[in-house]
Every structure is written in structure tokens, then in C-alpha cells.
Amino acid sequence: MRALRHIDPEQFDRLAFAPGEEAQVDYGEGALTRDPKTGRYRRPRLFVMTLRYSRRSFRRVVWKSSKQVWAQLHEEAFRYFGGAVSYVVLDNLREGVITPDLYEPEINRLYEAMLEHYGVVADPARVRDPNRKGTVENAIQHTQGTALAGRRFESLEAQNEFLMHWEANWAAKRIHGSTRRQVEAMFQEERPHLRPLPTTGFRYFTEVVRTVWDDTTVNIDRSNYAARPAPIGSLVSVRIYDSTIEIRDRRTQALLRTHPRALQAGSLELPEDERPFNPSRQSAFLLASAGDIGPQTKALCQHMFDSEGRVGHRAMWGIVGLAKKYPARLVEQACDHALRHHVYRYKQVRAIVERLFEQALERLDQAPQLELPLTQDHPLIRPAAEYGELFTLGAQHGAEPQPPTGETQA
Numbered sequence: 001m002r003a004l005r006h007i008d009p010e011q012f013d014r015l016a017f018a019p020g021e022e023a024q025v026d027y028g029e030g031a032l033t034r035d036p037k038t039g040r041y042r043r044p045r046l047f048v049m050t051l052r053y054s055r056r057s058f059r060r061v062v063w064k065s066s067k068q069v070w071a072q073l074h075e076e077a078f079r080y081f082g083g084a085v086s087y088v089v090l091d092n093l094r095e096g097v098i099t100p101d102l103y104e105p106e107i108n109r110l111y112e113a114m115l116e117h118y119g120v121v122a123d124p125a126r127v128r129d130p131n132r133k134g135t136v137e138n139a140i141q142h143t144q145g146t147a148l149a150g151r152r153f154e155s156l157e158a159q160n161e162f163l164m165h166w167e168a169n170w171a172a173k174r175i176h177g178s179t180r181r182q183v184e185a186m187f188q189e190e191r192p193h194l195r196p197l198p199t200t201g202f203r204y205f206t207e208v209v210r211t212v213w214d215d216t217t218v219n220i221d222r223s224n225y226a227a228r229p230a231p232i233g234s235l236v237s238v239r240i241y242d243s244t245i246e247i248r249d250r251r252t253q254a255l256l257r258t259h260p261r262a263l264q265a266g267s268l269e270l271p272e273d274e275r276p277f278n279p280s281r282q283s284a285f286l287l288a289s290a291g292d293i294g295p296q297t298k299a300l301c302q303h304m305f306d307s308e309g310r311v312g313h314r315a316m317w318g319i320v321g322l323a324k325k326y327p328a329r330l331v332e333q334a335c336d337h338a339l340r341h342h343v344y345r346y347k348q349v350r351a352i353v354e355r356l357f358e359q360a361l362e363r364l365d366q367a368p369q370l371e372l373p374l375t376q377d378h379p380l381i382r383p384a385a386e387y388g389e390l391f392t393l394g395a396q397h398g399a400e401p402q403p404p405t406g407e408t409q410a
Contacts, residue, residue: 012131015052020193022052022123023085024136025074027093030061031148033159044156048143049077050136051085054186055176057139059163061156068204070095071114075202083194084118089125089133097124109207109237109253117202119195147171205239209250212236217270220245223262225269230256245269286316293323294332300339300349307344315346322353330356 030046044061051057058077062069078084092100099106105124115122125132147166153159172184179186210218210227212234217224220238227247230236237253239246240261247257259269272285283305290301301319304312322331334352343349 017052018193019053019190020083020085020195022087022089023049023077024052024089024133025049025077026091026133026136026140027065028140028144030159031151031153033061033153033156035063036155041152044159046140046143046148047073048136048139049074049088050139051081051187051190052089052135054190055135055139055179055183056081056172056187056190057136057143057167059143059160059167061159061163063156065095067095067108067110071111071202071204074111074114075118078118078197081194082191083196084120085194086119087121087123088115089123089136091125091130091133092127096122100124100127102126110205113205114202117198142171203241205241205246208238208240209235210238215270216274217268218247221262222265223267223269225259225262226257226271226274228257228274282313283310286313286320289320290316293320293328294335296332296336296339300335300344303339304344318346319349322350326353326357330360 026048028046028048030044032041033044034040035042044063045065047060047062049058058080060073060076062073074088090096092105094108096108096111097105098108107122107124112122130137143163147163147170148159151162153162172187174183175181176183176186208220210220212218212227212230212232213224214232215224216226216228216230216232218227218236218238220240225245225247227236230247230249235250236256237248237250239248243261245259245261246255247259248255262269287298287301287305291298297319301316304315308315319331319335322334330353333356334349337352338344338349343352
């Protein structure tokens with residue numbers, strides 16, 4: 001009965017793409033290779049990237065795969081081809097796609113950032129749809145059945161060297177079965193359409209999620225880094241590079257802060273102006289503020305700190321605050337007077353400043369007031385008769401009766 005059942009054959013479209021538009025990537029199994037740790041032969045992972053237009057391929061075997069290894073293999077392929085394509089089609093392996101989805105698949109952040117560096121967009125195939133990337137599937141089978149069939153290698157380097165030689169001297173020079181053209185000739189047509197490579201390679205990073213502590217910092221490798229403007233208690237993404245730390249918004253990936261990576265555990269990267277009041281850190285700030293007022297003010301504050309220590313901060317704050325209400329030169333004169341007469345109390349210094357201010361006001365009141373000469377003749381001043389006519393017209397207009405609301409004059 002199964003043989004008699006009618007089944008309509010499935011239709012497949014013959015996909016065609018422009019030069020430099022698409023590349024397809026996938027993993028397969030390489031030839032048996034001696035493991036340097038165990039001395040036994042086992043199969044490494046075979047990475048293949050194939051240009052969809054020309055079918056030219058890049059092949060490389062690795063023992064282990066990871067997010068960074070996956071991204072680095074793409075970089076090596078782009079450098080091998082001499083440029084990058086617009087789109088990369090891949091399946092939903094964990095190194096490239098975190099969450100498969102028909103409409104909005106979530107791409108691995110490291111992989112996405114690497115592709116963005118080269119101007120490439122990831123285009124994951126649908127789940128259980130290997131035909132979408134049939135070109136690279138055929139390239140893997142072709143490599144396993146032709147180049148690596150029955151071979152063994154003593155190291156990964158030996159296998160990679162053989163694959164490069166085989167691609168350049170055999171695979172690239174073959175006549176492709178569908179196009180009936182040489183692969184190398186099509187690749188030479190496609191090469192000018194590849195995107196130019198950036199001048200610098202991609203900077204690899206490790207991304208972690210951290211909570212902003214109540215001191216507005218995040219902890220990375222036992223060191224703390226300022227995370228403002230991220231609010232306290234929120235989650236942020238942290239990219240850890242070799243020499244820098246980037247703190248980003250977890251949802252939008254917007255860059256919030258950049259810090260140099262601490263060389264010693266227990267370091268704190270937090271600017272002074274972002275810290276709340278702490279008595280143990282105010283001495284230098286107070287003395288610097290007093291120095292902005294004048295040398296005598298700084299000398300008086302220094303004497304208070306030397307004699308009273310941290311307790312003297314209160315009086316120092318008061319003296320520095322006098323410059324916000326009174327002229328700084330009067331505060332400087334008062335501090336000079338206090339030093340010469342051995343006065344080291346804030347209230348006494350404030351009384352001196354107030355007395356100097358009152359004396360300055362009295363001198364200002366006693367100063368003769370200069371009378372400014374007034375002129376009656378000037379090209380901009382009109383004759384008095386014109387102003388008289390203007391006032392008369394205004395008075396006549398105001399005396400005329402106004403029509404009631406809603407009525408008009410005949």
C-alpha cells in the first residue's frame with residue numbers, strides 16, 4: 001500500500017546570488033589526526049566557508065570550538081578571500097545563534113560584534129532547513145569524500161596545510177558541475193565585489209552581566225568600576241577586553257562607560273566627583289578650594305587642619321563658604337588679619353568679613369555721585385512740537401464714542 005500511495009514531489013528553487021552577496025558556513029568532521037594530549041587519532045572539527053557565487057571555499061580544522069574560535073575562523077576566511085561578503089548564512093549552532101527563532105533569532109553578541117566590524121550581517125537558516133545552505137553542505141561532503149578520504153595526519157597544522165594546497169591546486173581549478181565554469185575564474189569575477197577589509201582586526205572580548213552596587217560600581221575580577229549613568233540595582237553588560245572595560249546598557253547595548261583595566265585586584269575606578277561625602281577624603285578638596293580664594297585663606301585652613309585634624313573640617317568648610325556670600329578679596333583680607341592676630345575660629349573670621357563688608361558699603365555711600373550731563377539737542381531727538389501733536393491725536397481718538405459690542409458704525 002505504501003508503494004501505491006501518491007506523493008507529490010517537493011519543489012526546490014535554484015538559488016542564485018550576486019557576486020560578493022553571500023557566503024555559507026558550517027562545521028563538519030575532518031580526517032583522523034593525532035591528538036597531542038593522548039597520542040591517539042581522532043577527528044577534529046572541519047570549518048568551511050563557501051562563497052555562494054563562485055563556490056570558492058576556505059577550510060580549516062580545529063580541535064575545539066567556542067564563540068571566539070567561531071568568530072576567529074570567520075576572520076581568517078575573510079582575510080583568505082581578500083574581502084567580506086554582505087551576508088553570512090549559518091545554521092543555529094550555539095557559537096552563532098543563542099536563541100533560534102523563525103522571525104527574530106538572537107545572535108551571539110561576540111559573533112554579531114565581529115560581523116559588524118567587517119560590515120557583514122548574519123542570516124541564520126530556519127531550523128531543520130539544511131537546503132538553505134546546501135552549497136556549504138556539498139562543499140563539506142566534497143572535502144570529506146575527495147580530499148580527506150582515507151587520510152591520516154600527525155597534526156592539525158599538517159591537515160590545514162594540505163587543505164590549503166588542495167583548494168588552490170585542485171578544488172579551485174575544477175569545472176563546477178552546475179555552472180560549467182572554473183571555480184577560480186568565477187572567484188576572480190567575484191573578488192572585486194567583496195567588501196574591503198578594515199585596517200585593524202576585531203578586538204575580542206568576554207561579555208558578562210553585572211549588578212550595579214550601591215556605590216554605583218560593578219565588580220570585575222575583584223576590582224570595581226564606575227557604572228553611572230546606570231541606576232543602582234540595575235543589570236548591565238560588561239565587555240572585558242585585554243586592556244579596557246566597557247560597560248553597556250543591557251537592553252540597547254549603548255556604551256555607558258569605558259575604563260582602563262585594573263592591573264591589581266582590589267582597585268577602584270570611581271571619580272571623586274561621583275562619590276558621596278566622606279570626611280577622610282575632604283582635606284585636599286578643602287585646601288584646594290581655600291587656595292582658589294587666596295594664599296592667606298589656604299594658610300589659615302592649613303593651620304586649622306594641622307592643629308585639629310579632621311575635626312577642623314567644619315571650620316574650614318565655613319571659611320570656604322564665606323566666598324559664596326562675600327567678595328573673595330574681603331575673605332582673603334579677613335584671613336590675613338586672623339593670621340596676624342592669631343585668630344583661628346570660624347565665627348571670629350566671619351565677624352571680620354562682615355565688618356569689612358559693612359565698611360566697604362559705607363565708603364560706597366560716601367563716594368560723591370557724579371551727575372551726568374543731559375542734552376536737549378541731538379539728531380535722534382525730535383522737536384517738542386511733534387510730540388505735542390502725537391499726544392493731541394491720542395487724546396482725540398480716546399474721546400470718540402465707541403460702538404456697542406456686536407454693532408458696526410454706518
